[in-house]
Amino acid sequence: METFSNIFIEVRMGVGIKDVAKAAGVSPATVSRALGKGPVSEELRAQVEAAVRATGYRPNLAARRLRSQDSGTIGLVVADIRNPFFTAVSRAVEDSAYRAGMRVILCNTGEDPEREALYLRHMQSERITGLIFAPTRSTLDQLSKKALDFPVVFIDRCGPGGLHDAVVLDNREAMGELVAHLVERGYRRIGGLFGNSSSTGAQRRDGYLEAMARFGLKPEFRLVAPSAEAAQAEAQAWLAADERPEALVVSNSLLLIGVLRAARARGLAIPGDLALAGFDNESWTELVEPGITVIEQPVEEIGRAAMNLLFERLKTPGLPVRKVVLSGRCVLRGSTATRTP
């Protein structure tokens, strides 16, 4: 039995709970109780702790999970962790989970329903305690009517009603604010560019249509695949038209990058030739000249709220389905300065 040691870890290969028990002069059951929250006398607890240190024992989580029938694991399934929105949310989810002594397993679906199905099966094999999930529209529809064998909290995306809890932005309200702001600044021909694959894009489009109707303006919108390239191509064509919009609202930051590139490629001044507003307060939207007006999402709060919903449901399974709708914060910048005809 070879021994390694360092500041961090005293390792003896193959130390099990029996070895600790022997070293502490107690039974394995007592070691288990001392490590958990079982009732153990202070005296024995101290002996066990000393033995743990002496042996360098690390509990085997696979064994613990199997025996206790509790994986202590939260599944987190998102489109792409490289999307800064999901990056930030996942960080909040992980912090919250680690504080509760749980771990997180993360999967990237790439907005592909087949991979969503694959990862959902994987989550089953992991026997996860609960799932936090940003699904595509098609999977969202399926799951709205079906229960899984663990609680699910949707984030970022949700339908009306449904069987599962959800935490989402108030997309209609947020888009309404953006449109109202542009109108107030003197813009009338306001176009909308929306992603075509998530419910979020759809809700933001609805908010756009609603707001335009409220102001008696004629809406004009386009749907594109959720990539900067698709948005750039669409915007370049659109902005070449005779009757191009005075302003554009865009449903996410990836599309916003595409639109910005298109505007620059066309030599359009912002906001002189084209005002611009979008979602997600990423660092580049502030650093660019002029800064881009955006709706900032409460990303930490979304992650935390999702975990809270999950914990509450685990504690009280009978709770009614809850939907937490959070408001965005409108960050005004130069890209929507008052119109100068």
Add this chain to the structure above:
Amino acid sequence: METFSNIFIEVRMGVGIKDVAKAAGVSPATVSRALGKGPVSEELRAQVEAAVRATGYRPNLAARRLRSQDSGTIGLVVADIRNPFFTAVSRAVEDSAYRAGMRVILCNTGEDPEREALYLRHMQSERITGLIFAPTRSTLDQLSKKALDFPVVFIDRCGPGGLHDAVVLDNREAMGELVAHLVERGYRRIGGLFGNSSSTGAQRRDGYLEAMARFGLKPEFRLVAPSAEAAQAEAQAWLAADERPEALVVSNSLLLIGVLRAARARGLAIPGDLALAGFDNESWTELVEPGITVIEQPVEEIGRAAMNLLFERLKTPGLPVRKVVLSGRCVLRGSTATRTP
């Protein structure tokens, strides 16, 4: 035994390998073999597959890991997943792992040695197959002389020699390129701003000093905590001095944001009053006016290479320690345009 079903998942609570065996008319051992790569006749394999479908069986991974003594898990420990460099690397690591049928567990240390120690212990409890790790300097030093009970591949950061494999950028070369480029464009008073907590910052500083010496120029550098705020404060003071640098090279993108803000706060034109170059080709460095010259790191390649080193070492433990040093790509933009005195 309640039954749920949907397109994705046919769930019967508590279906185990015995239930599948019964349904297929074979022994549990045969089910196990049919699901793995054990020798099973085509006939029985088909029966098992049908029974799996009929019962909605999902193997319990905790049991499998415990019994097979193989967690099939890669640990990934980084400073902060919100750093786009780590985001991209982690995505590459996960893709590579999932392709190999392994999963990844991710931890964020926040550059805190105590949390690094905590997570390293956690990795032990998970009985991970191997670790990919971007450590702080102090932990790097500790681990360089110590073996853990799983193979470790350092990414982004490494010391000289050491016991573990590593994948890093050629930081000296990259910084040398940046300095040479600035010199060629007519800059002489070139300052350096470096992070003070990682070996990467130190190596880039060394590359800077080396290059400045090569050109016979007087170096002037400062070290700061790895945050945009710290960099901004330091840069504001620095740029207020009478003898401020004509150009600044900056060791990471967080610091670069701070410097950019400081330059703007001081009303300095880029590159007229201050040329700027840094690391990591993030979208904002291109979108800003003028674009910022940066070293682009081969992030996907770093993640892939780290996984490959890990797999090779698992297959052949006796391999000598290897260090993969990858070259960055210098992306030239307006922030380092030819000097106009």
Add this chain to the structure above:
DNA sequence: CTGAAAGCGCTTACAG
């Protein structure tokens, strides 16, 4: 509060 014993759901020698 403590210990002996059973068992979580698998995989894998072992024997045939």
Add this chain to the structure above:
DNA sequence: CTGAAAGCGCTTACAG
């Protein structure tokens, strides 16, 4: 190729 049996390392009734 197949099955019966043992056992991975824990936790948890059960009994005291």
